[in-house]
Amino acid sequence: MKVAPVSALTITPYQRRHLQPIRDLLFHSSYVHSHLDWLDSDQWLETGDTITHLAWQRGRLVGMIALSSPLNGSTWIRLAAVSDHVDPESVLCLLWADLVPRLRQLDVHTVGLLIVNDWIGRYASALGFHYGEEIVTLARAGYDIPNPLPNRPKIRVAELRDLSQLATLDQAAFGPPWQMSLYDLRQAYRIASSCTVATKDDLILGFQISTFFFDGAHLARLAVHPSQQGQGIGGALLGDLLERYTRRGIHLMTVNTQDSNHQSRRLYQRFGFEPNGYNLPYWFAEL
Ligand SMILES: CC(C)(COP(=O)(O)OP(=O)(O)OC[C@H]1O[C@@H](n2cnc3c(N)ncnc32)[C@H](O)[C@@H]1OP(=O)(O)O)[C@@H](O)C(=O)NCCC(=O)NCCS
Structure with missing residues (x-):
């Protein structure tokens, strides 16, 4: 041409x-x-x-x-x-x-x-722009779900009125440019097939948002408030989510995470997720 x-x-x-x-x-x-x-x-x-x-x-x-x-x-x-x-x-x-x-x-x-x-x-x-790192895709297929750790938090379906709390939590859990705005969360919630929150005394400690994706589901967001991380809340949300999808007959699930996000990668590995080779390079420009 x-x-x-x-x-x-x-x-x-x-x-x-x-x-x-x-x-x-x-x-x-x-x-x-x-x-x-x-x-x-x-x-x-x-x-x-x-x-x-x-x-x-x-x-x-x-x-x-x-x-x-x-x-x-x-x-x-x-x-x-x-x-x-x-x-x-x-x-x-x-x-x-x-x-x-x-x-x-x-x-x-x-x-x-x-x-x-x-x-x-x-x-x-x-x-x-400069190369930052790979965003890796992890996938799992199967029905094995690790037993929940003791003191599992209460998990419930998120409601529209929770979204501003979720935006605050998201922005505490992620650093820029990975944070989601309230607007992003509203859009994600609108098309989600599942959005759940982990609570203690009515306070939201963590949440997940996932969508149907081809013949499986995609975990679009998992975040736990930094003050509550490392206590099994992320694992509880993930385990509960996998149970919910299993009940709906869905046993394929994918998630994306930063290659350098070892905390999330360990958690996903524990739940049977493995890299599927579909990586997306992340680049950034500093102004
Ligand atoms: C990644 C994140 C969601 C994990 O949530 P968390 O509540 O801190 O994780 P947990 O406490 O459930 O997991 C801590 C450990 O317990 C383990 N664990 C959790 N549930 C378990 C279970 N049911 N059985 C056995 N072990 C379990 C995890 O594998 C992990 O093991 P490790 O010590 O080897 O790392 C959280 O750290 C976070 O919000 N990070 C910032 C945002 C982010 O990176 N999100 C994910 C991006 S895709």
Whole structure:
């Protein structure tokens, strides 16, 4: 395919009327990076508080980069696309150069990029991103569930009114850029097949959110408040969850975690999870 040189590009912030050109670009381009987790691109652009810049050439949309609303000084590139008819590196670099001052104004210091599609990985260095580590996928199949440790906490199904407490807990358990906002949690809760909380005296100590995924389930989030970790709460949530899915006839489960997250990896290993070879590289830029 003939790729035209990038001439006379105009960069503009996203406005609602740009939704259709974005849909067209995402539909026709081979260069699409989408790491939206819970939403499709329309929902995400329309309902989220995103930072989205668009690159235009002679009135035609040829590129875009969209980031999630910053949380505690960090954000992620969630959506990016470049038309097949222009040079991806030039378009991405121009968009990025335009975005950086805006992100700095918003006090963003870290931008994460999960390489879900190989193509964007080829341009990550040119944009000033550095390789961080692998996000590993672990999977388990079977019905063996370790017996719960003594003093198992009470576990109940989460309710909508718990979500703000879950967001606070999540942000205490994870550091930036891995934390979830209340908005993210609402979206996750909306599509969850199971969301449970571990409690003691009505206080929420930990929670999990999982979704149906092909013929199994995916554990999307497991977090225990730092002051309560190492006492069997994560294991209790996980064991209870596996029992719930077993009752529904589901015995396949996957989870993603950082390669360096030894605490979670030991717990998952104890419950029979093993790496399935499907890793996603995590890159980041410091502004
Ligand atoms: C990872 C995390 C959820 C684990 O929760 P936790 O409550 O601290 O974990 P537990 O107390 O249940 O597990 C502690 C130990 O008891 C073991 N254990 C837990 N349940 C058990 C059971 N039923 N039988 C035998 N051993 C068990 C675990 O394997 C672990 O063993 P280790 O000492 O070898 O590490 C928690 O540390 C956390 O929130 N971390 C930050 C957020 C995070 O990383 N989440 C996971 C990302 S995917």
